[in-house]
Amino acid sequence: MGSVKVMACCRQLFLPHARALALTTKMASSVNIICCIRRNLSSSSSLRSSMPAWVIDEYGNNGVLRFTEDATAPSVNSASEVLIQVHAASLNPLDISMRSGYGSNLLKLRRDPVSLGQNGGEFPIILGRDVSGVVVDCGSGVTHFKPGDEVWAAIPPWKQGSLAEMVNLTEYEVSHKPRSLSHKEAASIPYVAATALSALVNAGGLCRNNCTNKRVLITGASGGVGTFSIQLLKAWGAHVTVTCSHNAEGLVRGLGADEVVDYTAGDMATELGLLEKFDVILDNVGGDSEQWALGLLKPWSGAKYVTLVTPFLLNIDSMGLLEGAVHSGLNLHQKAITNMCNGVFYRWGFYAPDGPALDEVSQLVDAGKILPVVEATFLFSQVPLAFQKVEGGHARGKTVVTVAQEEEGTGVTEEEGETSDTSEQVREEVRQAAPKS
Ligand SMILES: NC(=O)c1ccc[n+]([C@@H]2O[C@H](COP(=O)([O-])OP(=O)(O)OC[C@H]3O[C@@H](n4cnc5c(N)ncnc54)[C@H](OP(=O)(O)O)[C@@H]3O)[C@@H](O)[C@H]2O)c1
Incomplete structure (x- = not known):
């Protein structure tokens, strides 16, 4: 299935930020190299204690985003948990707000009720509320998923997010990814x-x-x-x-x-x-x-x-x-x-975690009634640029981050770090692909 490619303001967005971009690009290329090496080395990532991730150690502007090779890797700690290798993530306005500290009082309490009152106890935080990926491990009570399953999920804001190699969720929060979508497309939908x-x-x-x-x-x-x-x-x-x-x-x-x-x-x-x-x-x-x-x-x-x-x-x-x-x-x-x-x-209205609801969405997607609307795609090394894009507002659908290399190619053709243009051909593609009532 082709995704809906939509208008872009990314190239213009980058121009006034040429210095920031140059810096980020430099940082990005080293992150890229590290990530590639890491991926080639690890076939059983679930056994590792650390993983690559973008974290924040304090609240603030884009400068607080930090790439690390040594984020604590999650593992299955209870019967109902599912460990997922992240293939793609996407950003929401909430990620920008959370980066700046929005909701921190309540989320801190939800993350760890015992450490209430401890300043900074919630860090490092991994942002990213959408995941499309592959199950690598399951708790003994998990009945709907097994290692190797392709899944998608919307990650509750109080949990560690998907701008990382691995994410740990409960079975109830996870759903089988639509077969017709690539991970990159699927990551645009759950949240x-x-x-x-x-x-x-x-x-x-x-x-x-x-x-x-x-x-x-x-x-x-x-x-x-x-x-x-x-x-x-x-x-x-x-x-x-x-x-x-x-x-x-x-x-x-x-x-x-x-x-x-x-x-x-x-x-x-x-x-x-x-x-x-x-x-x-x-x-x-x-x-x-x-x-x-x-x-x-x-x-x-x-x-x-x-x-x-x-x-x-x-x-x-x-x-x-x-x-x-x-x-x-x-x-x-x-x-x-x-x-x-x-x-x-x-x-x-509020976001609510609901894997079974995503099952219904998955069916609608595979029936061609719901299309992913991906405005921009960024590499894992370009996460700060992805934040910059979302923070600029005027979204036309979603901004996606690819975390692992995609093997399948199902139609998202825009270059990473860029967005597609708003040509009549693209509009026509949208019209052709639009669900019929
Ligand atoms: N309560 C919750 O749990 C929850 C969960 C998810 C999202 N939200 C909130 O819900 C809102 C929508 O989320 P989203 O992810 O769809 O945000 P988004 O992707 O940033 O989309 C917002 C859209 O609104 C358009 N817009 C801005 N001002 C407008 C206006 N006055 N009239 C009509 N359109 C306008 C923007 O484009 P232009 O500026 O170019 O017009 C943009 O396309 C956000 O405020 C988000 O924080 C809340």
């Missing part, structure tokens, strides 16, 4: 899929059996969560309206969006207000979106507004665990009550 499913199903009340004739609005539809959600909802039979920038219209229409509103063109709220009202709104943008968007829902019909941009972790970061949680709870409760009085539901 946004798990988030979209949690938001649309758990918070939005949608599922494959109830979407026919449902009208859904997705704001910020050109990024990772949006491009996945369009395809999922179209596969489930919903009518999908999206907001995005003008230059993303070809992409989102190619993925199946029925109506597209350019948020840069003028009064988006008025334009959306002229359309038939919605059953569900998935908000990927936050800010003042809810002020104008809640009125676009069908009142007294069970319609739901689900935002993925919540102040929950920020509150805990700034106020501490207890006060932050209470403040967030009161904030959500107050908004939920106010909106309930207006006949609509207001909810926060």
Whole structure:
């Protein structure tokens, strides 16, 4: 299956950062050599105690990313664990935020409740929330996977991530990778899929059996969560309206969006207000979106507004665990009550680990109903550049990092460290490949 290749801003992004790039490239080539040697040496990596990884030892800007040969290699420590050799990872906005310390109060506690209060006890942290790879070891209680299985997973933020040779997850978090995708393509999907499913199903009340004739609005539809959600909802039979920038219209229409509103063109709220009202709104943008968007829902019909941009972790970061949680709870409760009085539901959506949900996504992918949308691919040696790319915003799908050499070639043809261009040919490819409702 070919992946959707989308527009790029990477070459322009690199130009103003020529010095940083030169430095990173120098560092990258030595990392490359080390990684190649390492791979050739290790056939049974699960037995090793250290591994190559990108780690952070403190929170900060891109400068805190450090490559090491000696990160602690995970091993199977309990019956339900699955050890995966990472072939590809991808980045999400969360990686940029976590690098800067976002969510650290809660995540620290979740990682190691006993060391609560110890400053810096959580380091080194390995970022990267998506993995596509191969199982190398399993706990005695694992029933669905065996060594050699190709798998994919969305890694919970409190666990060590996929910018490393190995990652350790529980069986419940893992799913068999779609056969039709390369690892590079597969790595673009799990975290946004798990988030979209949690938001649309758990918070939005949608599922494959109830979407026919449902009208859904997705704001910020050109990024990772949006491009996945369009395809999922179209596969489930919903009518999908999206907001995005003008230059993303070809992409989102190619993925199946029925109506597209350019948020840069003028009064988006008025334009959306002229359309038939919605059953569900998935908000990927936050800010003042809810002020104008809640009125676009069908009142007294069970319609739901689900935002993925919540102040929950920020509150805990700034106020501490207890006060932050209470403040967030009161904030959500107050908004939920106010909106309930207006006949609509207001909810926060969160990523949730869910291997079985990824099984369903895997089937949709193999049926050609969901395509990976890979905007840019970087080598493992280029991780800082990948962060730079994601931090620049304006995503058109996902940014992937290849960690191990791919043997199969299934259609992602852009050069590593670069992105494909937005030629009409690419747009046509998107249209051709788009799932039919
Ligand atoms: N709560 C959770 O557990 C959770 C989990 C995953 C993600 N999230 C959050 O959900 C949001 C979406 O995630 P993502 O991975 O899809 O992010 P992303 O890949 O960075 O995509 C965001 C997209 O929104 C577009 N955009 C920006 N401002 C916009 C506006 N005013 N109107 C319409 N489109 C706009 C951007 O393109 P242009 O700027 O070029 O228009 C970009 O394509 C992020 O804020 C992320 O942090 C939350």
